[in-house]
Amino acid sequence: MFGFRDIEIIRAIVRHGGFRAASDATGLAQSAISRRVRHLEDRMKISIFERDGRGVRLTAAGRRLVDEAEILVTQRDRILGELTQGVMAGVVRLGVAETMTHTILPRMLTDLRTRHPQLRFEISVDTSSQISQLLIDDGLDVAIMMRDQLPRGISMTPLPSVTLGWFAASSHFRLPRPAGIDDLAALPIVSFPKGTLPHRQVVNLLSPGRKTAAAIHGSASLATVLHLVRQGFGIGTIPHDIAAAWPHTGLEEIEVLPEARLPDLDFSICYMPERNDEIGREVTRAAVEAGADRSDNEINTAHN
Amino acid sequence: MFGFRDIEIIRAIVRHGGFRAASDATGLAQSAISRRVRHLEDRMKISIFERDGRGVRLTAAGRRLVDEAEILVTQRDRILGELTQGVMAGVVRLGVAETMTHTILPRMLTDLRTRHPQLRFEISVDTSSQISQLLIDDGLDVAIMMRDQLPRGISMTPLPSVTLGWFAASSHFRLPRPAGIDDLAALPIVSFPKGTLPHRQVVNLLSPGRKTAAAIHGSASLATVLHLVRQGFGIGTIPHDIAAAWPHTGLEEIEVLPEARLPDLDFSICYMPERNDEIGREVTRAAVEAGADRSDNEINTAHN
DNA sequence: CTCGATATCACGGAAGCCAAACATGCTACG
DNA sequence: CGTAGCATGTTTGGCTTCCGTGATATCGAG
Numbered sequence: 001m002f003g004f005r006d007i008e009i010i011r012a013i014v015r016h017g018g019f020r021a022a023s024d025a026t027g028l029a030q031s032a033i034s035r036r037v038r039h040l041e042d043r044m045k046i047s048i049f050e051r052d053g054r055g056v057r058l059t060a061a062g063r064r065l066v067d068e069a070e071i072l073v074t075q076r077d078r079i080l081g082e083l084t085q086g087v088m089a090g091v092v093r094l095g096v097a098e099t100m101t102h103t104i105l106p107r108m109l110t111d112l113r114t115r116h117p118q119l120r121f122e123i124s125v126d127t128s129s130q131i132s133q134l135l136i137d138d139g140l141d142v143a144i145m146m147r148d149q150l151p152r153g154i155s156m157t158p159l160p161s162v163t164l165g166w167f168a169a170s171s172h173f174r175l176p177r178p179a180g181i182d183d184l185a186a187l188p189i190v191s192f193p194k195g196t197l198p199h200r201q202v203v204n205l206l207s208p209g210r211k212t213a214a215a216i217h218g219s220a221s222l223a224t225v226l227h228l229v230r231q232g233f234g235i236g237t238i239p240h241d242i243a244a245a246w247p248h249t250g251l252e253e254i255e256v257l258p259e260a261r262l263p264d265l266d267f268s269i270c271y272m273p274e275r276n277d278e279i280g281r282e283v284t285r286a287a288v289e290a291g292a293d294r295s296d297n298e299i300n301t302a303h304n
Numbered sequence: 305m306f307g308f309r310d311i312e313i314i315r316a317i318v319r320h321g322g323f324r325a326a327s328d329a330t331g332l333a334q335s336a337i338s339r340r341v342r343h344l345e346d347r348m349k350i351s352i353f354e355r356d357g358r359g360v361r362l363t364a365a366g367r368r369l370v371d372e373a374e375i376l377v378t379q380r381d382r383i384l385g386e387l388t389q390g391v392m393a394g395v396v397r398l399g400v401a402e403t404m405t406h407t408i409l410p411r412m413l414t415d416l417r418t419r420h421p422q423l424r425f426e427i428s429v430d431t432s433s434q435i436s437q438l439l440i441d442d443g444l445d446v447a448i449m450m451r452d453q454l455p456r457g458i459s460m461t462p463l464p465s466v467t468l469g470w471f472a473a474s475s476h477f478r479l480p481r482p483a484g485i486d487d488l489a490a491l492p493i494v495s496f497p498k499g500t501l502p503h504r505q506v507v508n509l510l511s512p513g514r515k516t517a518a519a520i521h522g523s524a525s526l527a528t529v530l531h532l533v534r535q536g537f538g539i540g541t542i543p544h545d546i547a548a549a550w551p552h553t554g555l556e557e558i559e560v561l562p563e564a565r566l567p568d569l570d571f572s573i574c575y576m577p578e579r580n581d582e583i584g585r586e587v588t589r590a591a592v593e594a595g596a597d598r599s600d601n602e603i604n605t606a607h608n
Numbered sequence: 609c610t611c612g613a614t615a616t617c618a619c620g621g622a623a624g625c626c627a628a629a630c631a632t633g634c635t636a637c638g
Numbered sequence: 639c640g641t642a643g644c645a646t647g648t649t650t651g652g653c654t655t656c657c658g659t660g661a662t663a664t665c666g667a668g
Contacts, residue, residue, distance in 0.1 A: 001308075001384065002380070003309070004305075005307070018648090019647070019648065020648080021647095028624075028625090029624070029625050029626075030648075030649095031625075031626080031648085031649075031650080032625070033648095034650090035624090035649085035650090036624095038649090039623095044384070045388065046388065050578075054631095054632065054646075055646090055647065055648090056647090057442055059579065060394075063395075064386075064387060067394055067395055068386075068393075068394065069380075069383055072379060075375075075376060076306070079372045079376075082368075083365060083369060084348060084350065089368065090367070090368035090371055091367075091368070091371055138361060138362075274354075275354070275363065275364055322613070322614085324613065332658070332659090334614080334615095335614090335616080335617095335659070335660080335661095336657070336658050336659075337614095338616085339615085339616090339658090342615085356614095356665090356666070357666030357667065358612075358614095358666065359612090359614085360614080
């Protein structure tokens with residue numbers, strides 16, 4: 001086995017041409033170098049230097065060792081520098097609700113990548129409650145989710161609200177304009193997965209005092225929801241942003257009465273300042289700016 | 305600063321979920337782990353674990369450290385394994401005379417690469433005397449050169465002789481067939497660089513008792529020699545193999561009298577067994593086999 | 609209070625420093 | 639030509655500092 005110190009010392013010996021010169025270069029006593037090298041050779045059972053009266057030269061094995069191990073020292077120093085000099089690097093574990101992956105996430109990641117090329121992201125897409133739990137358990141560094149149950153000590157920054165609409169595939173269903181709650185409840189509905197806040201909101205909106213419970217299907221995958229709605233499986237509750245992002249899928253917003261309107265979704269970007277103050281702040285900044293961009297974009301898409 | 309041991313210990317703590325468990329896993333005492341981690345944190349001025357009554361968890365900085373440094377341990381173990389288990393790896397410093405780069409070298413390297421994918425080559429092309437000196441000074445591991453002055457203790461394996469011919473660009477010079485020494489000496493000659501054995505041989509062949517010294521130009525680059533001869537700058541002394549390798553350059557061998565024939569070049573593959581026994585043997589084997597192939601090839605090209 | 613965890617304290621061994629010994633090549637002188 | 643002296647470099651022996659062990663103190667949660 002060999003350590004970083006061994007490599008540094010061997011490198012110094014090679015570079016300066018001997019134990020003596022290496023001792024000056026490293027600040028170690030020359031005797032320490034001698035004994036260290038011998039000990040290392042004994043441990044690894046290879047000879048690293050060929051000695052004779054007037055100095056030492058690398059053996060073939062020694063040269064191989066230096067060539068290969070040099071890079072380790074370099075990398076160690078790089079890691080150390082990045083860690084202590086506050087360079088933003090490493091892996092950021094990011095949890096997002098799926099809706100966000102289609103809106104602010106791409107812009108946010110682009111922003112972060114240009115500012116901090118060393119950062120790597122590991123993105124989990126899940127329901128807000130799952131993400132919330134992961135954040136609490138230190139399974140995530142930053143989360144973008146709906147405020148569910150908020151643990152204490154968390155930092156939470158609101159993002160622009162996401163507005164929902166009722167959508168249907170063009171000409172699959174015949175509905176009055178505007179449609180009322182009863183009209184909607186009579187049809188199969190594809191919505192957010194069971195257990196999530198928007199799912200509960202849809203249930204609450206449609207259920208009270210109705211004879212037969214509305215057929216509400218949940219899907220954790222927005223792509224699946226879009227697909228099902230497009231195929232005429234039912235009508236769907238879909239964020240306006242998402243629908244606008246696929247303008248040619250044949251989806252059409254259903255005009256509804258005010259009482260049938262769906263509440264907005266309030267997303268927040270959250271992190272634990274105790275654990276991830278620096279990264280959390282920076283990701284939050286990027287998310288807020290991406291959200292601001294998104295507003296512009298919303299206006300643009302409204303023009304379409 | 306951190307060492308391999310630090311990383312291994314931190315990894316053990318993370319994997320087994322605490323100092324206590326890590327102490328069982330690593331065989332160290334629990335107190336040693338505690339103190340080591342604290343010292344490390346002090347030295348690096350970052351906090352790696354977040355402690356409370358019921359255990360420890362990685363901080364963000366700690367996770368970054370583990371993520372980035374894990375690979376260092378892996379690489380260290382790989383290097384150690386390769387060194388001690390006698391895998392042929394590392395960089396082989398190879399010195400060759402230029403003639404050889406066009407004959408056995410490509411086949412030899414292909415052979416070695418397929419048998420030892422871990423090997424890397426660093427190839428120097430120079431005159432035989434330079435290469436010889438480099439080999440003596442441990443600037444090369446293996447050399448392919450003409451035997452010049454041979455240091456003692458060297459291993460030398462002869463390779464097939466290289467035959468030389470006089471070449472000229474078609475129809476640039478008018479010579480009797482066969483040409484004699486005087487005919488050749490009257491023309492500008494492009495040959496091997498001054499100071500090399502074949503250059504001396506050309507000089508010796510042409511100079512004795514002549515009124516005006518023959519105009520012998522030297523070039524260390526075979527490509528340059530070929531170019532000059534092709535352009536009609538003069539006639540050249542070129543290995544048959546090389547000329548055969550460029551069959552469409554308009555070069556034509558000059559038919560000469562026996563007394564004007566050039567001596568063969570005797571190349572050998574050399575290494576210092578004291579320093580590079582294992583690699584030297586293997587490269588020698590590959591060179592000899594490539595030389596055998598070359599003989600076949602010579603016959604083939606003679607058919608063209 | 610008890611349990612399960614980490615932190616701390618006194619003591620032995622490896623790794624480091626200092627000084628002196630040892631090996632080798634070079635030079636100059638008899 | 640042989641050899642003493644010197645210059646240069648490595649190895650070897652005493653003495654201190656840091657790392658690992660074992661037992662004990664301390665702390666937080668249930």
